Amino acid sequence: MIGLEFVLRMTPHVRFGRGAIKYAADGVKELGGKRVLVVSDRGVQKVGITDRLVDILRGGGLDVFVFSDVVPEPPVYVGDNAASMAKEVDADVIVGVGGGSAMDVAKAVAVLVTNGGKVEDYQGVNKVPSRGLPKIVIPTTAGTGCEVTWTAVFSNPEKKTKGGINSPYLYPELAILDPELTLSLPPLITASTGLDAFTHAIESYIGKAATTITKLFSISAMELIYNNIVKAVQSPDNIEAREKMLYGSFLAGVALSNAGVGAVHAMAYPLGSFYNIPHGAANSILLPYVMEFNKDVCVDEFKDIAYVMGEKVDMMPGWEVAGNVVDNLHLLKDKIGLNMTLSMLGVEWERIPELAEAALKVDRPIANNPRLITKDDIISIYEEAYGVEDFEEEDFEEV
Ligand SMILES: [Fe+2]
Known part of the structure; x- marks a missing residue:
């Protein structure tokens, strides 16, 4: 066409x-x-x-x-x-x-x-x-x-x-x-659900099915969520931040419904079905690692995302911009208290190949990921996200 x-x-x-x-x-x-x-x-x-x-x-x-x-x-x-x-x-x-x-x-x-x-x-x-x-x-x-x-x-x-x-x-x-x-959402739920919405925005923006119009929804959603999630987590009564988060998650929903998601979601699903790890928490653990894997094949898109994040992108080489986006994702997780790892949530190291097998079967997000992803790639990403620190799983009961 x-x-x-x-x-x-x-x-x-x-x-x-x-x-x-x-x-x-x-x-x-x-x-x-x-x-x-x-x-x-x-x-x-x-x-x-x-x-x-x-x-x-x-x-x-x-x-x-x-x-x-x-x-x-x-x-x-x-x-x-x-x-x-x-x-x-x-x-x-x-x-x-x-x-x-x-x-x-x-x-x-x-x-x-x-x-x-x-x-x-x-x-x-x-x-x-x-x-x-x-x-x-x-x-x-x-x-x-x-x-x-x-x-x-x-x-x-x-x-x-x-x-x-x-x-x-x-x-x-x-x-x-x-x-x-x-307004009644506790900070950790605000953080994990907000980061889920940000994941919808970023995965729909770089996914193979993205179109001119879905990209408008995705990029606006990223801007709203990135600039308000910390405020909403730190000041739960901040209605302006809450309003922009809800608007952002709505826009990201339109984008994901039409342009799909990617490997973050495919890999998050087995964490939910095997270990009952809430969807937002699973996505937030995986997001920076999957973006590290994707960044070399979507340098232009990462430049747009860096711009939304307030980076001065004009004079920087593409690889540096993309690296900054991944760094910013790690930083964002820290700022909103989501710096947990798979081991903290009870994932067993020896079951990672089984999880990878299951993730690969989530076929539509896998096919929509901008970079071809294999079972070995998925295993490596789970291993990077594994970590070793302690974490309270009960903090993530859904409201
Ligand atoms: Fe999601």
């Missing part, structure tokens, strides 16, 4: 703004709903966000039911159980509120109710036969970007795998992005 060409898909209706959660009932009614199943997790419930949402929905005259058993890295049965509840209560709209896990479960429930079957039946690409119930998602973290993606990721504890339902029918009909909902 000659000339400019791209496809851009995303959530058709996005409402962004401080206090925007108050529009939730209007959103349900606009979609023709009367009976709502709210899908959330215990952390969101504990900080009072679920109750607030329920009050808003009931205040709008709607019947509301709550499924709050979503857990991080949700196993397939959580999606199946939530779908059973949606059928029992005869829900006509699903509202997911929380981090990526709650939103993913909500997205899956909506298609399970109308199509029948179980989560496992639809893991893969384009396996969902028809549209589901209308769904609204309300993120409480600035990270996953799943409010604008066509994916719902589930782990399968028996098979020790993790896989997404990928279907155009999973795009939510409405995303409500309210930065005030992210």
Whole structure:
């Protein structure tokens, strides 16, 4: 094809703004709903966000039911159980509120109710036969970007795998992005989810499927996140920083949904399925090492990223600029308290080849990585990220 060409898909209706959660009932009614199943997790419930949402929905005259058993890295049965509840209560709209896990479960429930079957039946690409119930998602973290993606990721504890339902029918009909909902996020979750969003931005920017328009989303996301993540971690009440982080993670979500991710995500998935390491933490450990591996094949892109990071790039040779980007990624992790290693999170050295085998099977991100990556390369990267220091895993419970 000659000339400019791209496809851009995303959530058709996005409402962004401080206090925007108050529009939730209007959103349900606009979609023709009367009976709502709210899908959330215990952390969101504990900080009072679920109750607030329920009050808003009931205040709008709607019947509301709550499924709050979503857990991080949700196993397939959580999606199946939530779908059973949606059928029992005869829900006509699903509202997911929380981090990526709650939103993913909500997205899956909506298609399970109308199509029948179980989560496992639809893991893969384009396996969902028809549209589901209308769904609204309300993120409480600035990270996953799943409010604008066509994916719902589930782990399968028996098979020790993790896989997404990928279907155009999973795009939510409405995303409500309210930065005030992210104010209650503790610093470590702010850091790990924020770095996940930064990883979406950087991997979609340098990936093979990047287009002119996805690059605009990616680079803006990088700029917003890089310049605000430290502020949001160090000053949790800084609403301006929270707002820019949520905006950045949304933009990165649009980019990742259209341009994909790369080897960081492929290698992070087995860490989640083998060791239950939260997605954001896994990505943050691997990011600088994978970028070190990639940097020589995307020197121009790394120059753009360096510019966003405030580097004076004009007079520097490409290799030096790319090296500075990798150094900055290590520094950024230190500044936000994410300087952990794989050994700190309990990864066993002798299982690294097994992890590498599993990472290589995450085929779409592997194929999208800008540099061809082999099993031996993956093993080397895991080994570099291994380290030896102590770390408290429980600091990473999802909110
Ligand atoms: Fe991610």
